[in-house]
Amino acid sequence: MITWIEGGLLLFVVLTALMTAMLRDVLAAIIVFGGYSLGMAILWVVLQAPDVGLTEAAVGAGVMTVLFLVTIARTTRMTGLEVTTVDVNWSAAALCVVFVFAVLATVPALPAVGAGPEANPAFGEVSSYYIENAYDDTHVENVVTAVLVAYRGFDTFGEATVVFAAGVAVLTVLRREVFE
Incomplete structure (x- = not known):
């Protein structure tokens, strides 16, 4: 069974991933992406994979965020742009939703975290x-x-x-x- 910490982290990771993809401000997207990577690192530690969590924290939350921020600092930001609506490709969005539910359908088949060899x-x-x-x-x-x-x-x-x-x-x- 998923604990409230695991559920909260999963929700945080999904929300930050969606926010990263949907934000139009590049700087804000980079910052949210750093939060996503940090959430993934913590999730790996909670799932008893500290080596993967450490690598995710170092490379994902640390290195990639710094490189993205340096990149954005070296480029110019356009100002005075109007906010316009974005057309959504509904067939692609529906395909993504189907894929997410197909992956989530496999979660109950996974053994519990820390389960012994019999499970x-x-x-x-x-x-x-x-x-x-x-x-x-x-x-x-x-x-x-x-x-x-x-x-x-x-x-x-x-x-x-x-x-x-x-x-x-x-x-x-x-x-x-x-x-x-």
Whole structure:
């Protein structure tokens, strides 16, 4: 069952995603997008995936928002524009709604967060091996850390490299902004 925190975060993420898509002011859309990314990061942490949450917070809420804000600062904003109505493509909107409901229809089939192996078909021989042998193979007490660092070391190194490269790119852009 979805807790009130998960439900609130899901509602926040959906609303900020819609607001980002519908806002006509680019600066406001960037700020709301940063909120969306932060909401996703918190949601990943609540769903017990802190590594994904940390990456989302660093890259989505941090790096992308800064890069978007630097981009908007380097471009000119047009003023004096009239607000006009926007024509909505109702067939595309209906297709999006159908897609959202099709995805939401699969949610009840997911196992509960934190459910044991009996409720989760993803647990099998491989997962059981990691759980039973992680300490003996790696001498790391936390199974998640053992899997991320020892068993999936190259993958984790690749993820860390991406986050590091994004951070260096942001620092490079910001340094140019300061010295120009």
